[in-house]
Amino acid sequence: MSMSRIHGNQLSQVVIANLIQIRKSRFQTQTEFGKLFGVPRQIVANYERSSNYYISVDMLHAIGEAFSINPWDLTGELCPLCLFVPPPGFTCNKCGRFGTL
Numbered sequence: 001m002s003m004s005r006i007h008g009n010q011l012s013q014v015v016i017a018n019l020i021q022i023r024k025s026r027f028q029t030q031t032e033f034g035k036l037f038g039v040p041r042q043i044v045a046n047y048e049r050s051s052n053y054y055i056s057v058d059m060l061h062a063i064g065e066a067f068s069i070n071p072w073d074l075t076g077e078l079c080p081l082c083l084f085v086p087p088p089g090f091t092c093n094k095c096g097r098f099g100t101l
């Protein structure tokens with residue numbers, strides 16, 4: 001995806017879709033997931049339900065901090081093995097990322 005082709009909240013939607021994938025694979029509840037960034041469950045639910053939300057740069061930064069990743073990684077395709085969040089203490093063989101969460 002080239003930046004010049006991004007319209008509306010397309011990039012936000014990629015980030016949100018990736019976050020939904022991560023949330024469902026590693027977290028039991030929206031509440032638990034939201035706590036990582038200090039966001040209440042209802043906000044997480046709204047983001048997951050609607051296609052009209054934008055991720056702010058501040059939110060993207062907070063998410064990157066929470067997962068110890070470069071937040072821009074969330075604007076692209078996730079590593080299918082670890083979803084960019086390997087289990088704590090493990091290194092993903094495919095992307096080389098080290099899990100700290």
Ligand SMILES: [Zn+2]
Nearest residue numbers: 079082092095
């Ligand atoms: Zn990986």
